[in-house]
Amino acid sequence: MIDLHCHILPGIDDGPGMMMESLSMARQAVADGIHTLVATPHALGGTYPNPPEKVLRETELFRAALRAENINLSVYSGCEVHNCLNMADRIVAGEATFLNPNKKHILIEFPFELVSKEFIQQLSKLLDNGITPVLGHPERNKKTLQDSMILYDLILMGCLVQMNSTSINGGFGPKVLECAKDLLTHRMVHIVGSDAHSAGYRAPVLSQAVTNCAETLENKAEALMMVLGRPQQILDGKKVEVPEPEKPKNSKWFFFK
Secondary structure, eight states, X not given: OEEEEEOOSTTSSSSOSSHHHHHHHHHHHHHHTOOEEEEOOEESSSSOOOOHHHHHHHHHHHHHHHHHTTOOOEEEEOOEXXXXXXXXXXXXXXXXXXXXXXXXXXXXXXXXXXXXXHXXXXXXXXXXXXXXXXEEOGGGOOSSOOSTHHHXXXXXXXXXXXEEHHHHTTTTOHHHHHHHHHHHHTTOOOEEEOOBOSSSTTOSOOHHHHHHHHHHHTOHHHHHHTTTHHHHHHHTTOOOOOOOOOOOSOOSOGGGO
């Protein structure tokens, strides 16, 4: 499996503080069947700016540590972009690390509180520049997504959606789980990533999420595409084939029930 969203680099954001824990996370990932992951530290935020040169340097150090410990895990550089002023311009200018060398896809943290018109405009600007935003964990938005039509419209615009494995596993509670299942059944999830931050809670594991997605979708092959086929297409900088999303029948978002 391929994990496109993982905070595994030590001491660079709110992920592991020390290399020892990063290596423990790597061992967990391999034991779970993950052979490739993208290190995606937070970037462009005030707390964790993490420019590409720093991310690349820390990734190289981590790769060296993996080799020294004989851990068979391929690690690529990436980031999780925080919503910020002039986000699209800063990404186009090269201030954030893409998910692939040809700079076709970038992971964008979906806001937890406010999904503003400005944020949507920034996504549109990225698409106009040939960059596909991969929206991280929208199923965890708690206040502002009053209906899933917002996400539906963003998918029609051309955005991709990445769901956290913890969400479909129930680790964020029943409301997030219900929301995750609803997005899956409406074909509004394209990738599953761990969004791992530690070797304990929110560890880098995907296998249980694949099982749960397969049960929800009643289709194991479709679930596997979320951790194999589509992530590989993104790493290769290719066009990602996704199913047509189904228009939500109930416009009220689960957190407002």
